[in-house]
Each structure stands twice: as structure tokens, then as C-alpha cells.
Amino acid sequence: MGARIGQLLVIIFIQIWITTAQNRDSVSLLALKDDWQNTPPNWDDGSDPCGGGWDGITCTNDRVTSITLASMKLTGGLPGDIGELSELQILDLSYNKGLTGSLTAEIGKLRKLTNLILVGCSFNGPIPESIGNLERLTILSLNSNRFTGRIPASIGNLKNLYWLDLTQNQLTGSIPVSNGRTPGLDMLTRAKHFHLGDNQLSGDIPPRLFSSNMILIHLLFENNQLTGSIPPTLGLVKSLEVVRLDRNSLSGDVPLNINNLTNVNEMYLSNNKLTGPVPNLTGMQTLNYLDLSNNTFDQSTVPSWFSTLQSLTTLKMHSTNIGGELPAALFSIPSLQNVDLSNNRLNGTLDISSNPSNQLQLVNLRSNQIVDFTQRRGYSIGLILVENPICMESEVTDGYCSLPTKTNASYSTPLNNCTPPSCGSGQVSSPNCKCAYPYMGSFFFKAPSFSDLGNSTVYNSLRDLLMSFFRQVQLPVDSVSLKNPSRNLNDYLVLNLEVFPSGEVNFNRTGILGVGFALSNQTFKTKKDFNTYVFIAENYDFLPGVSGPKHKSSNTGVIIGSIIGGCVLVILLVLAGVYAFRQKGRAERATQQTSPFALWDPTSGSGGVPQLKGARSFTFEELNKYTNNFSETNNIGTGGYGMVYRGSLPNGQLIAIKRAQQGSTQGGLEFKTEIELLSRVHHKNVVGLIGFCFDQGEQMLVYEYIVNGTLKDSLLGRSGIRLDWMRRLKIALGAARGLQYLHDLADPPIIHRDIKTNNILLDARLVAKVADFGLSKPLSDANRTHVTTQVKGTMGYMDPEYYMTQQLTEKSDVYSFGVVMLELITARNPIEKGKYIVREVKLAMNKSKELYDLHEVLDPTIGLSSQLKGLERFVDLSLRCVEEMGNQRPAMSEVVKELESIMELAGLNPGTESSSSTSASYERTGNDYSHPYGNDSLFAYSGGFLPEKLHPK
Ligand SMILES: *[C@@H]1O[C@H](CO)[C@@H](O)[C@H](O)[C@H]1NC(C)=O
Ligand SMILES: *[C@@H]1O[C@H](CO)[C@@H](O)[C@H](O)[C@H]1NC(C)=O
Ligand SMILES: *[C@@H]1O[C@H](CO)[C@@H](O)[C@H](O)[C@H]1NC(C)=O
Ligand SMILES: *[C@@H]1O[C@H](CO)[C@@H](O)[C@H](O)[C@H]1NC(C)=O
Ligand SMILES: *[C@@H]1O[C@H](CO)[C@@H](O)[C@H](O)[C@H]1NC(C)=O
Secondary structure, X not given: OHHHHHHHHHHHHHHXXXXXXXXXXXXXXXXXXXXXXXXXXXXXXXXXXXOOOOOOEEEEOOEEEEEEOOOOOOEEOOOHHHHHOOOOOEEEOOOOOEEOOEOOXXXXXXXXXXXXXXXXXXXXXXXXXXXXXXXXXXXXXXXXXXXXXXXXXHHHHOOOOOEEEOOXXXXXXXXXXXXOOOOOHHHOOOOOEEEOOOOOOEEXXXXXXXXXXXXXXXXEOOOOEEEOOOOHHHHHOOOOOEEEOOOOOOEEEOOHHHHHOOOOOEEEOOOOEEEOOOOOOOOXXXXXXXXXXXXXXXXXXXXXXXXXXXXXXXXXXXXXXXXXXXXXXXXXXXXXXXXXXXXXXXXXXXXXXXXXXXXXXXXXXXXOEEEEEEEOOOOOOEEEOOOOHHHOOOOOOOHHHOOOOOOOOOOEOOOOOOOOOOOOOOOEEOOOOOEEOOEEEEEEEXXXXXXXXXXXXXXXXXXXXXXXXXXXXXXXXXXXXXXXXXXXXXXXXXXXXXXXXXXXXXXXXXXXXXXXXXXXXXXXXOOOOOOOEEEEEOOOXXXXXXXXXXXXXXXXXOOOOOOOOOOHHHHHHHHHHHHHHHHHHHHHHHHHXXXXXXXXXXXXXXXXXXXXXXXXXXXXXXXXHHOOOOOHHHEEEEEOOEEEEEEEOOOOOEEEEEXXXXXXXXXXXXXXXXXXXXXXXXXXXXXXXXXXXXXXXXXXXXXXXXXXXXXXXXXXXXXXXXXXXXHHHHHHHHHHHHHHHHHHHOOOOEEOOOOOHHHEEEOOOOOEEEOOOOOOEEOOHHHOOOEEOOOEEOOOOXXXXXXXXOEEOHHHHHHHHHHHHHHHHHOOOOEXXXXXXXXXXXXXXXXXXXXXXXXXXXXXXXXOHHHOXXXXXXXXXXXXXXXXXXXXXXXXXXXXXXXXXXXXXXXXXXXXXEOOOOOOOEEOOOOOOOOOOOHHHHHHHHOOOOOXXXXXX
């Protein structure tokens, strides 16, 4: 008896566990929300983060996959509940200075995490060892916090790590390397970035850290307390481009084989205690920036290799104990901008007379033993010879004998040919002279290739790069402004950035989240001049609707009073009870307001809530936001029923929104039927529905955005994509497979009813996708073979049998597909100047000749006739598809088989493709059941029902 109750309880417990699994994410997010202040206001709209479309949260199949909340002014900590979000891939909480406390060890449970980005928060305490469990991590950015303690050795287990940034914390101890028992950073053979600067790391740089397996490009250990010598193994990491070991206490000789690092562009070894000879760097032929200052190298003469480094912009060897005469050739290095050889023993005559670099800004030779100076006439550079014998004679008054007054380089992005207005409080005038509240912050470039901070060309090109990036990812940015370049104490180039919103005077949340993430995640890439950057944002105070401090809600739920007896069964019962109660309570809170269909209004004659698979409901507000208020620029097409807009979700995914125009919305019931149908369709060659909007009187369908537009556009040469025979075959096969799926595999089977080249879209890889099910008909069980319906479709593609009998069968789609096949080889509209494509091909055709003698009607861009293998069979197949009688046409499964065999004949491995669309669709109104393509009727219809256009403006 007891055992049976036990079993029962275990079963109940497991069931509760399973049925509430999908609520676990909501529960953890609610816990985060409880812990944080200033969460986005739409987090208060309900408690289902996935269905409710919370700002900054992305879900896949009702599980939270990304949390990106950069610059939201969040305050609070990071509670352990985060560990329950087991599908989480991206966590970015950057630029929330108010986030404090330690990084919970529960973070190690997020096994699917790829990006962990907490830049510029105030987290403190040690980084938990459990971080080493995040095996999929590629980006780990914990920089600019207050982390203390050691670098966890377990980071060595992150074998997929690409980017490790722990800069600017208070980390101590040595750099961990593996020793057979414990892991270490030497195991990170996929990492390209070790950014550990500006901490308090100590001990030697372990020789084991480096090996020839590594692909590191940026090694940044500056400003720590590292001791010992530079390990010779460093010379094994040939991929290195930036090496910063400056501002430590490194001693001993620089290893000879550092000269093997032939890809290094920027090297800083300054401010250490290095001894021995000045290192031989002749191998670094692409070196731009070299700083060896403030070391105690052996006394030596000016290294002979100086002037062989023809890419140098900057040479800094202040206090390095070198003497002798400077070779004149040094100054003719073409890109040279800045030379600092002050406080050395240079002697003889300074010669800057032969062909000096025209970019030379400053030559600082203060405190040497130079006695004379020859200079090219009329050439003037900043030159400092103070504290040299040449300036010691009393009557000398030359400019180079006094210290220049320090002037900061000034730069500010120029105005775009406009006069700045005077702006209201807090607003700033953009480069386009519009007043707005910009998003501001600073770039920190840790190793720029240049040192002339006053050259506007480099900043202007950075601005252009930023703008084209923001446009490309469709963030609502009007313009950006860069200003006030300076060097900070770590010798980072600091540059202020202002990002101005487009449209409004302030950014909304999605705008800030998008811009913040692009910069915290390093999605924006600089070009070589600037190399690696870190961006630290300032608070953005102009977000709409920041919610006030929240009352803490009590989550602790139930306290079970007394436990009777010590029996295991009872404990299990209690556990199950507590768990169920809590989950129920939380889940109830979570579903109260934001069930995915909360917006579904059954009173509108639309029946019950729709049964959807994987599609979500959007509010009008959301779609309005994603399309920039349905702006003109986002309008990508027009069809009979309304407009198509392009938009992007907060996670960056592009979407196409089909918006029914007022007046052409269908009944709620019809709309519901349509989205239920669409949400069940999942195939590579069929455009996928992402969601819908049935809100504020609008009916919209949200599809994945298919980048290369319609097949029609490509056939008409409007897309710039050249479709050769092979591509056309692949497209035909893909579309056929999509259609076959709808007929044979979709449940219930679907007749498309409007197959045409405008409804076949091509994705980035030219995979064809069948689109636009606006007219689709599912076949009910009672009516497995045909449905009788009002005739709809597009003239030219429409099955004449269907037109005349009103009996719709799958073979009607086959007919349309046959027309598409003919269009594929001729690139002609089905009805053009009163001529019908089917008849034209039949007329032109002579089966006894090569290529059936179709040269006249073939699209000239299809390729050379000698390469059109299988074309005859393709034509045969298409003509079978357009047989008058449906029962003489092949099924789509046969069409697919035959196309596969044609492709093999043509030497291709059968592949796949795509399409999308909107179409002006034909709806028959009259009572004329004569043949639609008979001479008379053709003449009658050809004016009115030519295929409509859908193409990007
Ligand atoms: C690297 O440098 C060392 C010392 O200069 C030299 O002996 C060695 O051959 C070099 N190794 C490679 C692979 O070039
Ligand atoms: C510097 O090293 C290169 C090869 O690594 C060698 O050929 C050259 O002689 C060295 N120069 C000096 C001055 O030691
Ligand atoms: C060298 O050290 C001095 C004294 O610590 C410091 O003022 C100077 O900035 C350093 N020079 C360079 C180029 O780092
Ligand atoms: C210049 O310095 C070098 C190296 O210190 C020394 O050998 C040479 O004699 C000096 N020349 C003069 C004119 O002082
Ligand atoms: C500024 O930089 C550009 C590109 O690096 C260079 O071509 C140009 O000569 C520089 N201008 C000046 C005045 O140094």
C-alpha cells in the first residue's frame, strides 16, 4: 500500500515537472524582473515573456533564447534563477552601471550560452569557476566591472571561445595554465583575443601559455603587475597582430625569436624593466606602432634596423639608453608621424633634409646630445631639441629649443552642409542639424595603427563605416558624431561617440537595445587603422516610460507547517506539493494577462482562439515599431489586398509583413483559418509564417523575409541575379518540392490556388520558396479530391478546367506550375500582348530539331544552347502539366521525380530553393464559363489581369 502511494506520488511529481517545464522560463524571468528596477514597461503587461514580446527577450518555441538589455539603466543583481533558462544562448546586460553583486555560480548551468556580455556594469566578487561549464561560449566579455580574485582556470575548458575580455577589473593572481590536472588558458586554441589588461595580475607570464597551435591575434596584458621575463614561446604564436605587454614589471632580455612574429602591427613593451640589447625587430615588416620606452636596455647605438621598417607611423623609445647618430633615412619612412627618442644619448648632427615623410607631426629629441641640425628648406615639423647642446648656447632662440605648449588634437564630425539650430534642454544638434537626444559613450581603441590624433580622414572613415553598418542592420540611426580624440593613461585612444535617432527626437527601447548590443557584442567591426575597440555607453536618460521602483512580490509562497512523521513518502509529497503550488502560482501570474492570444477577440466573429504551431501574436504597436511606423522606405510591395513591409525584430531577424488594407480585411473567422493553416506549414521550400497581428482592426501576417525577392523579378532582370539554366532547374525543383509538400505532406493537404512566379521567392542561396497562401484551400476529409469554390487565381496561370467547372483540385496547381516552368525558360509573362505562353511555345516547337527549335522563344540569358542539357525533357514535362484535362496532368510528386532526373542528366546534384510574394489575385465575378484562354476570352481579359507587380521600390 505504502509503496503504491509512493509510486503514485513519483508519477504525479514527474507529471507536474513536465507540464510546468514551459513555465519555468517565465518563472525565472519573473524572478529577474523582481530583482531589477527599470525593466522595460512592457514587462509589466503580463507574465509571459515569450508570448508577450517583452523588450530584450527573444524566444524560440516558447523558450527564452536571448536576453539583451544593454543600456536600460537596470539596477539590482543577477539572481541564481538565471540558471534555469536552459535554452539561453545570448546574455547581454552591458552598460547597466546599477547592476551589482556577484556573478552567480548558477550561470554555469546555461550550457547553451554562446555570448556572455556584461560590459560596463558594477559586478564584483570573484568570477565563478562554474563559468568553465559553458562549453559553447564564444564571446566572454566581463570587462569594466569590479571583479576580484583570480582568473578561473576553468575558462580553459571553453574550447569554443573566440573572444576573452576581462579588461579593467581588479583581478589578481597569476595567469592560469594547464598542468595535466587543471585546465588553463593555453587550452584556448580557438581564441583570437586575450584582453586581460588593466587588472592586478601578478607572477610570471607562463611559458606554457603560448604554443604554435594558437591563433591569437590580440594579446593585451597591459597595465598589470606581471614579472619575470617575456617567455620565448611567445614567438611561436605567429598569428599575433597586436602585442601589448606594457606597464608591467617584466625584466630580463626580450627573447630573440620575438622577431619571428612577422604579422605584428602594433607592439608595446614600454614601461617595464627589460634589459639586454634593444630587440632586433627586422622581421616585423608590417609594424606600424612601436613603443619600447622606459626600459633599461644595455647601452647601445641606434639600431640599424630602424629605417627598414617601412610601415612605421610611430616610434617611441623614450629612455632606452641608445646613443650615436640618427640615420637620415629614418625620417623618410613614408608613413612616419611621430618619433619620441627623448632622454637618450643621441649625438652628432640631426639630419631631416632628405625627402622626409610628409605626415611627420612631431620629433621629440629632448634631452640628448645633438649638436647640429640640418633641415630641408621650407619644411617645418614639430621638433623638440630642448636640453641638447645645440640649444645650450645662450643666444639660441629657435623654436625647437623651447617646449611647445601642449595642444590637444581636436576633431569633431563635420556638419552635413547645414546650419545648426539652437536646441532645447538636453537636446543636441546632429551632423544633419536636427535636435535630438543622442545615445552617447566612448570608444576605447587599445591599439590604433596611427598616432596623429588630428587627422580627420581616419575619423571620417570610421563615421562612414558606422553609418553603413547601422543602415545595413536597419537600426534607426540618423547620423553619428565622433569627437574629442585623446590618449588616456593606458595609452588607449579615446573617442566620444554620439548616435542620433532617426525619426523621433529620442530612441525607443528597441533602438537602444539594438545599438547597445551591436557595440557590446562587437557586431560592429572597425577596420585596421583602429583595430580592437571597447565601447562604454553613458546612461541614456530619454527612454520612454521608465517604470518606477517595484514593490517586491513575495515568491516564497507556501510554507508547509509541520511534517508528520519521518517517512520518505511524506517528504516526497511535501516537495511535490510545494513545487506544484509555486509553479501553479507563478504560472497563473504568468498567464493572467499575456496569453499569446490575449489579443484575440472572439467577439469579432472570429471563433475561439486560434490553434497555432510556432507562430506568435504581435501587437500593432510592435509591428509599427519594427517597421519604423510602416514607413515608406520599408514598403517593399503592393498587392491586391494591401501592402508588404519589411521590418526587423529586436533580435535582428528580418521579416516581411503583409498588411491587409482597410476594406480588404477578411472576416475574423477567415483570417483565423488562414493563420492556423499557415502555422502548420514547415518546409524548406515554403515561406515560413512567424506570426500575425489581429489588433486595432488590423490583419497582418508576419513572414520570414526572403532576401532575393520574387522569381519574376529575377526573370525580368530586376534583381541583378543572373539565372542560368542550372539555377533555373534548381529553382523549378525547389518550387516543385514545396508544392508537393503542400499537396502530399501538409495536414490537411493544401491547394495553393495561386502558383505564379510572383509567388516564388528566392533566398540568399537562391533556394526557391513558395509563398502567399492567401487563397489556399485545405482539403477536408469529406472532400479529399476536390473542393468547389468561387474561382480565384491569376489569369495566365489559372487552370482552365477549374475556371470552367469551379472544381478545384491539386491538378489546378500543377497547371499553374506548368506555366511557371514555361516562364522559367522564356522569361515572358504568361499573357503578353494578347499572346498566351502555352500556345506560343507549342506553335514555335519542332520536336524533330535540336532544343525543339525553341531558340526564338528562349530567354537569351539562359545560357548557350550547347549547355541546355535536358531542356527538351523540361519542355515535355511542362506541356504535360498544362494539359487541358486535369487527369492527364502528372501529380506534383511525379513532377519532382522527373525534375530530379533532368537535373542529374544536366550534371547537377538535385538541390532546393525558394520564393515569397504578394499578388493581385483574380476573382471571378461573371457567369461566363467559357475557356479562359480561347481567343475571344483571352482578348477580353488580357488587359485587366496581367500579373501584378511586386518589387522593391
Ligand atoms: C624563430 O626564431 C629563432 C631565434 O631567432 C630561430 O632560431 C628560429 O628558427 C625561428 N623559428 C621559426 C619557425 O622561424
Ligand atoms: C636581426 O635579425 C635578422 C634575422 O632575424 C638578421 O638577419 C640580422 O642580422 C639581425 N640584425 C641585427 C642587427 O642583429
Ligand atoms: C616613462 O616613464 C615616465 C616616468 O614614469 C613617464 O612620465 C612617461 O610617461 C613614460 N614614457 C612613456 C613613453 O611611457
Ligand atoms: C656618439 O655616440 C656613440 C655611441 O655612444 C659614440 O661611439 C660616438 O663616439 C659619439 N660621437 C660623438 C661625436 O660624440
Ligand atoms: C590623414 O590620413 C590619411 C589616411 O591615413 C592620409 O592619406 C593623409 O595623408 C593624412 N593627412 C595628413 C594631413 O596627414
